[in-house]
Amino acid sequence: MIAELQQVVAKYAHALDELNVPELEAVLTEDTTWTFTMPGQGVLGPVAGRAAVLEFVHDGHTAQTGRVRHHLNNVVATMADATTAEVRASLVQTRNTGESIRMISTGVYTFGLRRSDGRWRIAELALTLDNAL
Numbered sequence: 001m002i003a004e005l006q007q008v009v010a011k012y013a014h015a016l017d018e019l020n021v022p023e024l025e026a027v028l029t030e031d032t033t034w035t036f037t038m039p040g041q042g043v044l045g046p047v048a049g050r051a052a053v054l055e056f057v058h059d060g061h062t063a064q065t066g067r068v069r070h071h072l073n074n075v076v077a078t079m080a081d082a083t084t085a086e087v088r089a090s091l092v093q094t095r096n097t098g099e100s101i102r103m104i105s106t107g108v109y110t111f112g113l114r115r116s117d118g119r120w121r122i123a124e125l126a127l128t129l130d131n132a133l
Contacts, residue, residue, distance in 0.1 A: 005077040008120045009087050009111055013070045019061045021054060028053060029114055029123045037128040066097035072109065085120070087111040091127070106130045 008027050015023035028050045035045040047056045072089040079085045089111070093104040112124030 001079065002077045005085050005087050005113060005120055006075050008113060008122065009072060009075060009089055009109075012111075012122060013072050016057060017067075017069050019057070021058075024054060024057065025050065026119075027122055029116065029121045032121075032123055032125065034125045035127075037126070038132050039129070040132050064095075066095040068104070069094050069096070083115040085113045085115075087113060091129075 011023060012027050014020070015027065030050050031048070032050050032053055033046040033048045034053055034056070035043055035047075037043050047053050071092040071094065073092070074090040075087060076089075077085060077087045087110075089109045091105070091107045091109055093106070095102055095104050107127055107129035110124075110126045110128075111122050112126075113120045114123040115121075
């Protein structure tokens, strides 16, 4: 079960980096909520609902330069019960412009997952960044 939860988080990161909308839809609940905490800016969000999150992701991709990657590591999953779980992961975010590669940010993700229709999906996502973007 833990591997299945970790797989959802990995699929999220790959889909986010590739702007793979069908895969993002598959790993998010319809009522998903995202919040972000950035030093000096406080809490941003929540972005509520899968459609709003997908629009938020699309806008972020449009605004970015270079190739951004979300490297998730130190992934730890805990079960609350048969239908809910929490996964925490450390983030290192990089940007490759073709001329240089640099680290953009680090932080910690906390994912609240819910099992529905026989699949685990992200119901809540909270990202706490260590630096302002």
